[in-house]
Amino acid sequence: MSYFGDIYRGIKTLLTGMSVTGKYFLHSRKGAITQQYPDNRDTLKMFDRFRGEVVMPHNENNEHRCTGCQKCELACPNGSIEIIWDRQIDPESGKKKKMIDQHIYHLGMCTMCGLCIEACPTDAILWAQNFENSVYNRAYLTKVLNKPGSKLMPGVEE
Amino acid sequence: MNISLSITKNIHNWLFSIMPEGVASITEMVLIAVVYLAIFAVAGLYLVLLERRVAAWFQLRIGPNRVGYQGLLQTMADALKLVSKELTGTIKADKFLYNLAPYFVIVTSLMALALFPFTQEFQAFDINIGIFFLIAISSIGVIGILLGGWASNNKFAMIGAMRSGVQTISYELSVGLSLITMVLISGSLQLSEIVEVQKNGWLIVQGHVPAVIAFMIYMIAGTAETNRAPFDLVEAESELGAGFHTEYSGMKFAYFFLAEFINMFIIAAIATTIFFGGWLSPFGITESIPILGLFWFLGKTLVLIFLMMWFRWTFPRLRVDQLLTLEWKYLLPLNLLNIVLMALIVWLNLTIQF
Ligand code: SF4
Numbered sequence: 001m002s003y004f005g006d007i008y009r010g011i012k013t014l015l016t017g018m019s020v021t022g023k024y025f026l027h028s029r030k031g032a033i034t035q036q037y038p039d040n041r042d043t044l045k046m047f048d049r050f051r052g053e054v055v056m057p058h059n060e061n062n063e064h065r066c067t068g069c070q071k072c073e074l075a076c077p078n079g080s081i082e083i084i085w086d087r088q089i090d091p092e093s094g095k096k097k098k099m100i101d102q103h104i105y106h107l108g109m110c111t112m113c114g115l116c117i118e119a120c121p122t123d124a125i126l127w128a129q130n131f132e133n134s135v136y137n138r139a140y141l142t143k144v145l146n147k148p149g150s151k152l153m154p155g156v157e158e
Numbered sequence: 159m160n161i162s163l164s165i166t167k168n169i170h171n172w173l174f175s176i177m178p179e180g181v182a183s184i185t186e187m188v189l190i191a192v193v194y195l196a197i198f199a200v201a202g203l204y205l206v207l208l209e210r211r212v213a214a215w216f217q218l219r220i221g222p223n224r225v226g227y228q229g230l231l232q233t234m235a236d237a238l239k240l241v242s243k244e245l246t247g248t249i250k251a252d253k254f255l256y257n258l259a260p261y262f263v264i265v266t267s268l269m270a271l272a273l274f275p276f277t278q279e280f281q282a283f284d285i286n287i288g289i290f291f292l293i294a295i296s297s298i299g300v301i302g303i304l305l306g307g308w309a310s311n312n313k314f315a316m317i318g319a320m321r322s323g324v325q326t327i328s329y330e331l332s333v334g335l336s337l338i339t340m341v342l343i344s345g346s347l348q349l350s351e352i353v354e355v356q357k358n359g360w361l362i363v364q365g366h367v368p369a370v371i372a373f374m375i376y377m378i379a380g381t382a383e384t385n386r387a388p389f390d391l392v393e394a395e396s397e398l399g400a401g402f403h404t405e406y407s408g409m410k411f412a413y414f415f416l417a418e419f420i421n422m423f424i425i426a427a428i429a430t431t432i433f434f435g436g437w438l439s440p441f442g443i444t445e446s447i448p449i450l451g452l453f454w455f456l457g458k459t460l461v462l463i464f465l466m467m468w469f470r471w472t473f474p475r476l477r478v479d480q481l482l483t484l485e486w487k488y489l490l491p492l493n494l495l496n497i498v499l500m501a502l503i504v505w506l507n508l509t510i511q512f
């Protein structure tokens with residue numbers, strides 16, 4: 001009879017659901033995802049996919065991978081990236097070449113969409129996982145990503 | 159003036175020895191009222207805290223743990239905050255009914271609270287029609303909700319209140335019938351006597367199959383009676399704002415809120431008394447220490463409350479039509495069948511007695 005069948009199935013599915021939540025309840029001690037933030041400030045590590053701000057990593061010789069191609073600037077829907085570049089003589093080949101002067105990033109206008117990072121052909125910019133981004137003056141939110149005196153890592157352009 | 163108020167005989171006798179009879183019984187009543195109000199407030203607040211912690215654990219969170227040790231003072235602080243808040247209301251509300259509604263809700267749950275035998279001696283009002291009285295009282299509570307929704311002159315509150323009417327009227331039947339099933343086997347309506355009967359095994363054991371069915375139906379209907387998820391159509395945050403108490407603020411809101419939790423306690427306490435032997439310890443292991451009855455009673459009640467919280471954080475909310483289908487097509491016929499089954503079992507002496 002489907003009437004009693006329904007009741008049986010109903011009870012069975014309810015118990016299945018309760019066993020699932022019951023398991024969660026029992027494991028809540030170990031699996032709690034809440035971070036008690038200011039308390040564990042020293043040990044708190046954000047997960048990899050967290051988007052804190054756009055950074056440009058430099059290696060130990062103060063070299064970065066940005067060629068100044070401006071693709072990130074074009075990709076950004078908010079205009080938060082400005083590339084200042086000029087043509088200089090490349091010391092190795094002796095030819096004139098487009099070189100980056102400043103990679104300016106306005107954190108205050110960034111929506112963390114990640115389009116710039118996807119657009120970059122040389123993976124010069126990445127997400128950082130820092131989250132304490134508040135400052136007392138909004139001028140501090142405008143950052144120059146390439147460090148002063150840095151230059152292009154050799155071999156990136158090939 | 160000789161209502162059977164049977165909280166600890168000693169205090170009773172002591173009061174009557176130092177005062178004239180009339181004064182003594184009035185003093186006793188006031189004392190009992192104060193004690194029960196205190197129980198009401200403390201139990202309500204700590205149930206709210208329990209609910210929040212349990213909910214957090216179900217959702218892999220931590221829950222309130224800042225105010226006091228492990229958040230033990232959190233709900234006290236919340237109550238203080240609510241007391242200090244402004245009491246707002248709508249201009250076109252029916253002021254009298256609007257202000258009356260919270261008291262209806264709270265008074266009914268207080269009245270129901272008075273009936274429970276917490277231990278052998280600690281029971282304020284041992285009336286001989288106990289269960290009947292409980293069922294009757296618990297249906298008055300819905301008037302408070304209806305009034306609150308109606309008088310606030312707010313369409314969401316109104317819809318919430320009407321849903322509550324539908325729900326409570328339907329599910330009252332199931333609560334009543336499942337309790338009647340158990341009355342068949344206990345043979346008494348008086349709560350203290352029902353507990354007495356269970357000295358030969360808790361009723362859920364004595365009545366085995368029909369008792370378990372009755373217990374399941376009672377728990378479902380009881381959850382619906384308290385308007386808790388999955389039957390929280392009355393409040394349905396996602397649909398109706400806060401349902402019938404949308405327009406209440408401050409302490410009046412807190413009354414509704416507390417009453418909801420006390421009602422949960424009452425439903426669990428009824429189930430404890432009727433199905434799980436009230437203050438009796440399992441197999442009579444602590445029979446020699448009567449005060450431990452309180453521990454057993456509260457322990458069993460808390461387990462049942464936990465069960466209701468488990469329901470709440472597991473099941474999704476029902477639609478109104480599903481709610482009525484569940485009651486009228488499933489619970490009610492099953493309940494009627496179950497009564498017949500129970501009657502047969504009692505008649506043929508198939509109960510399990512120790
Ligand atoms: S993350 Fe999006 S908004 Fe931010 S700089 Fe990159 S492209 Fe612009």
Ligand code: SF4
Nearest residue numbers: 066067069070072120
């Ligand atoms: S960061 Fe990447 S996309 Fe932007 S200018 Fe440099 S190389 Fe081009």
